[in-house]
Amino acid sequence: MSALKNTADESVSARQRAAVLRAQVRAFHAQEMPEKLKRKSGQHQVLDKADYVQWMQLLHGKGWAIAHWPRDHGGQDWSLLERFAFEDELARLGCPWILPFGVKYVGPVICAYGTTAQQQRFLPRIASSEDFWAQGYSEPGAGSDLAALSTFAQRRGERYIVNGQKVWTTYAQWADWMFCLVRTQREARAQQGISFLLVDMHSPGVTVRPIATMDGYHHVNEVWLQDVDVPLENLVGEEGMGWTYAKFLLKNERTAGAIVGMVWHAVERLWLAADEAGRQAGRLGGRQGERQGDPALMHRIGELQLRAQALEAMAYRGIEAMMAGTDHGAEASLIKLRGTELYQAVAEALIDVLGPAGVAFDVAALHAASAPPLGPDDAGGLIKDHLYNRAATIFGGASEIQRNIVAKTVLGL
Ligand SMILES: Cc1cc2nc3c(=O)[nH]c(=O)nc-3n(C[C@H](O)[C@H](O)[C@H](O)COP(=O)(O)OP(=O)(O)OC[C@H]3O[C@@H](n4cnc5c(N)ncnc54)[C@H](O)[C@@H]3O)c2cc1C
Numbered sequence: 001m002s003a004l005k006n007t008a009d010e011s012v013s014a015r016q017r018a019a020v021l022r023a024q025v026r027a028f029h030a031q032e033m034p035e036k037l038k039r040k041s042g043q044h045q046v047l048d049k050a051d052y053v054q055w056m057q058l059l060h061g062k063g064w065a066i067a068h069w070p071r072d073h074g075g076q077d078w079s080l081l082e083r084f085a086f087e088d089e090l091a092r093l094g095c096p097w098i099l100p101f102g103v104k105y106v107g108p109v110i111c112a113y114g115t116t117a118q119q120q121r122f123l124p125r126i127a128s129s130e131d132f133w134a135q136g137y138s139e140p141g142a143g144s145d146l147a148a149l150s151t152f153a154q155r156r157g158e159r160y161i162v163n164g165q166k167v168w169t170t171y172a173q174w175a176d177w178m179f180c181l182v183r184t185q186r187e188a189r190a191q192q193g194i195s196f197l198l199v200d201m202h203s204p205g206v207t208v209r210p211i212a213t214m215d216g217y218h219h220v221n222e223v224w225l226q227d228v229d230v231p232l233e234n235l236v237g238e239e240g241m242g243w244t245y246a247k248f249l250l251k252n253e254r255t256a257g258a259i260v261g262m263v264w265h266a267v268e269r270l271w272l273a274a275d276e277a278g279r280q281a282g283r284l285g286g287r288q289g290e291r292q293g294d295p296a297l298m299h300r301i302g303e304l305q306l307r308a309q310a311l312e313a314m315a316y317r318g319i320e321a322m323m324a325g326t327d328h329g330a331e332a333s334l335i336k337l338r339g340t341e342l343y344q345a346v347a348e349a350l351i352d353v354l355g356p357a358g359v360a361f362d363v364a365a366l367h368a369a370s371a372p373p374l375g376p377d378d379a380g381g382l383i384k385d386h387l388y389n390r391a392a393t394i395f396g397g398a399s400e401i402q403r404n405i406v407a408k409t410v411l412g413l
Pocket of ligand 1: 134135136137138139140141142143144145167168169170171219220391394395396397398399400401404
């Protein structure tokens with residue numbers, strides 16, 4: 001009885017802390033966020049490395065970038081609910097992406113499994129974004145089936161010599177470091193014999209080649225590793241135990257709160273676009289606040305909004321279950337699956353409502369951060385996001401894989 005009461009009390013105070021945090025985030029956005037960054041992200045313009053580093057350093061200055069880390073390593077031990085509220089609120093406000101590779105992915109792995117020397121060397125520079133990190137998991141023959149990876153690290157005394165190829169490596173063109181899954185034993189079963197290495201991207205033998213995505217921008221890369229010399233001190237944890245650390249990291253990758261906020265942000269933008277379209281068609285003019293757009297469109301947006309409410313309710317239920325230890329293990333998959341598919345549906349509706357402005361896509365104008373020639377100021381950025389986010393149902397675990405997890409975990413199939 002008292003254990004139950006404690007859990008309930010903890011959950012109430014976690015909810016209160018999350019509510020306070022949301023208010024602080026809104027105040028920060030209104031009063032402290034630099035205008036240029038606010039405008040660029042508000043209009044969905046292309047952000048460069050300097051923008052992202054500035055953004056991450058601003059968050060660090062507020063104590064938020066690593067607040068989910070353990071207190072021993074400078075964090076605040078944020079609960080899942082606080083993490084969710086933080087990412088959700090920033091996304092609702094249309095803020096830039098919180099780059100996860102350092103603070104969210106490799107940082108917690110080094111906190112949990114790194115040596116003291118690795119913690120002292122890497123953690124402060126991850127927290128302050130002095131080092132830019134990339135994630136070297138996927139390979140041409142290993143994506144959903146990650147354990148099929150074949151990049152090989154040959155041990156030679158106190159060093160590894162690494163050969164192989166990573167692919168889809170986000171922002172590797174800016175990275176100083178890449179955390180990498182490599183095979184250190186060929187004979188072992190797939191998940192065994194994998195190790196977790198930290199690779200200095202400035203090492204001889206590292207080649208980064210861009211892959212163009214259909215939004216015309218350079219997000220992802222191939223990374224070729226040819227006889228790259230990595231000192232043994234850059235091995236995290238034990239040799240051959242990389243799969244354990246990879247799974248620990250994947251858990252953090254899949255507990256992203258941002259997708260719910262992104263959906264709400266897009267729904268809000270969709271209502272505005274529908275109002276504007278209604279005004280242009282001479283449909284508005286009724287009572288103040290009354291929406292008199294095209295009935296079919298109103299119906300479409302209403303359904304999307306209902307789905308967003310269901311997503312949010314599911315996300316809260318899932319997070320509270322994870323915090324109480326009553327989760328079934330597929331909550332993060334359900335949020336990712338429903339969230340990314342809904343986001344794509346809202347973005348598609350928005351592009352439809354933009355009409356001709358949703359067709360003209362001027363990549364050069366986005367890079368120059370100048371307004372696109374047709375439609376509202378953010379039209380080009382909205383198309384860019386719509387095109388890029390076709391990938392949201394692929395990265396971080398494709399939708400089919402999430403469905404497999406749900407089928408197995410929840411439905412017992
Ligand atoms: C924009 C973008 C950014 C990325 N950034 C990074 C990054 O920074 N670092 C990194 O390491 N990786 C990154 N990735 C890679 C991403 O994690 C993989 O694309 C993803 O895991 C899918 O792997 P794959 O592309 O090899 O597709 P595959 O695994 O070959 O899948 C192809 C298709 O088959 C389906 N499929 C596969 N297996 C099954 C199954 N068992 N049951 C049912 N269907 C199945 C998939 O769902 C998919 O539809 C990124 C990808 C994209 C698109």
